[in-house]
Amino acid sequence: MRISVFGLGYVGAVSCGCLAALGHDVIGVDVIEDKVRRIAKGESPIIEEGIDAILAKAVADRKLRATTDVAAAVRETDIGLVCVGTPSTPSGGVDTRYLDRVCQQIGSAVRDQRRDFFTVLNRSTSLPTVHQSLMRILEETSGSKLGGHIGYVCHPEFLREGIAVHDFYHPPKIVFGASDGRSETLCRDLYPGIAAETFFVPPDVAAMVKYADNCFHALKVTFGNEIGLICKALGIDSHAVMDIFCKDRKLNISEKYLKPGNPFGGSCLPKDLRGLLDASRSTAVPLPMHAGMLESNRLQVERLVKRIVASNGRNPVGLVGLAFKEGTDDVRESPMVALVEQLLGKGVPVRIYDEHLAVANMVGSNRSFALEAIPHLAELLSTDLRAVVAGSKTLVVNHRLSAERWKAAAIGADHHVIDLVNVPELRGAARYDGLYW
Numbered sequence: 512m513r514i515s516v517f518g519l520g521y522v523g524a525v526s527c528g529c530l531a532a533l534g535h536d537v538i539g540v541d542v543i544e545d546k547v548r549r550i551a552k553g554e555s556p557i558i559e560e561g562i563d564a565i566l567a568k569a570v571a572d573r574k575l576r577a578t579t580d581v582a583a584a585v586r587e588t589d590i591g592l593v594c595v596g597t598p599s600t601p602s603g604g605v606d607t608r609y610l611d612r613v614c615q616q617i618g619s620a621v622r623d624q625r626r627d628f629f630t631v632l633n634r635s636t637s638l639p640t641v642h643q644s645l646m647r648i649l650e651e652t653s654g655s656k657l658g659g660h661i662g663y664v665c666h667p668e669f670l671r672e673g674i675a676v677h678d679f680y681h682p683p684k685i686v687f688g689a690s691d692g693r694s695e696t697l698c699r700d701l702y703p704g705i706a707a708e709t710f711f712v713p714p715d716v717a718a719m720v721k722y723a724d725n726c727f728h729a730l731k732v733t734f735g736n737e738i739g740l741i742c743k744a745l746g747i748d749s750h751a752v753m754d755i756f757c758k759d760r761k762l763n764i765s766e767k768y769l770k771p772g773n774p775f776g777g778s779c780l781p782k783d784l785r786g787l788l789d790a791s792r793s794t795a796v797p798l799p800m801h802a803g804m805l806e807s808n809r810l811q812v813e814r815l816v817k818r819i820v821a822s823n824g825r826n827p828v829g830l831v832g833l834a835f836k837e838g839t840d841d842v843r844e845s846p847m848v849a850l851v852e853q854l855l856g857k858g859v860p861v862r863i864y865d866e867h868l869a870v871a872n873m874v875g876s877n878r879s880f881a882l883e884a885i886p887h888l889a890e891l892l893s894t895d896l897r898a899v900v901a902g903s904k905t906l907v908v909n910h911r912l913s914a915e916r917w918k919a920a921a922i923g924a925d926h927h928v929i930d931l932v933n934v935p936e937l938r939g940a941a942r943y944d945g946l947y948w
């Protein structure tokens with residue numbers, strides 16, 4: 512393929528060399544003449560293991576050239592990889608000036624220089640709104656709708672500096688968010704011989720994958736460090752703790768507890784988080800990330816109550832599942848207890864279906880927690896799912912049930928379903944509303 516690479520920094524320089532090594536004909540473009548001169552001579556403008564030899568060979572093999580001329584690069588290639596910087600604005604937003612400029616230049620060059628299709632693959636990390644704005648810029652400057660003369664793909668980059676060449680050949684995944692079918696087809700031939708799970712998704716999803724990734728990496732570092740801080744304060748070797756933590760691939764380093772859904776609750780998570788925060792206070796070691804979790808969780812319940820009241824008014828609400836998760840009768844610190852308490856406090860009638868709950872069978876702290884928050888819980892509980900559904904305008908779903916049970920529940924076109932746990936059988940409901948999806 513004939514590929515131009517706009518921006519010869521850490522991402523662009525590695526992309527130039529490695530794409531040429533895969534057999535593509537590559538033109539590197541930058542506004543900084545010194546970088547262009549170096550790439551054109553097969554020298555690396557960045558320090559990165561292995562890249563010097565790759566660039567030198569690519570230039571010697573005549574697979575790589577470099578220029579400051581955007582229009583020439585657009586004329587002589589079919590795909591443009593955008594790798595310009597996206598620094599932060601003073602307020603923390605994405606500074607899009609380099610992206611805007613390069614997309615204006617590319618769009619104008621497509622309008623003036625090309626009769627056939629050219630597609631832009633944007634590797635620069637940008638929010639979905641930025642991608643939408645860049646697509647508009649490309650349409651305006653090229654004079655073509657996306658999918659006509661010009662295409663656009665959000666194609667996030669996952670390489671790590673220092674081992675970027677290795678990561679190019681062994682990416683954790685490849686993600687393409689194409690705006691049009693022609694671009695998507697071109698993407699399929701971009702990385703011949705590179706084995707990685709590849710995802711074709713809408714541009715917005717592709718853009719958010721990158722933010723989810725990097726925010727998760729930041730979260731992991733901060734988590735490790737906050738656990739380290741409290742360990743040190745208590746005289747415990749944090750590496751001994753986190754080595755074992757990381758060995759647990761079932762619950763810790765796994766898919767568990769990561770999918771968007773209902774806030775955390777139950778008899779352990781809130782209590783133990785509070786315990787750790789108490790140790791943080793008594794050792795005078797602040798753990799702001801951990802403290803933020805409790806506040807974030809509380810706000811999620813508050814927001815849910817507001818959302819229900821806004822759409823439902825004072826009509827009856829049906830709740831499926833009071834226990835913090837299905838398969839248990841433990842309601843201690845269930846966010847649903849707080850939800851019911853707050854809804855009742857606002858004058859909203861609530862009926863609850865929970866297959867494992869009967870007040871007569873509840874004992875000890877489980878019983879006292881529930882009855883303290885909802886003294887007349889017994890009157891709200893029903894063993895008849897169909898009746899709970901029939902008697903409610905809004906149905907809040909906190910437990911998964913079998914497909915047959917949902918069918919028998921007879922959810923109608925008028926029911927507003929608010930799903931907190933992503934139940935596939937409910938997604939087809941006439942008025943379906945996922946918690947965060």
Ligand SMILES: NC(=O)c1ccc[n+]([C@@H]2O[C@H](COP(=O)([O-])OP(=O)(O)OC[C@H]3O[C@@H](n4cnc5c(N)ncnc54)[C@H](O)[C@@H]3O)[C@@H](O)[C@H]2O)c1
Pocket residue numbers: 517518519520521522523540541542543546594595596597609612613616634635636637668669670671672
């Ligand atoms: N560095 C990383 O490890 C990494 C990893 C993944 C994603 N990213 C993302 O990739 C993007 C690029 O990062 P980087 O570290 O390579 O940036 P960088 O600052 O090293 O390089 C950007 C280059 O773009 C050039 N440029 C600016 N405007 C241009 C224009 N109109 N035409 C041509 N070139 C132009 C600049 O002169 C510069 O050389 C960023 O959005 C970044 O967030 C970076």
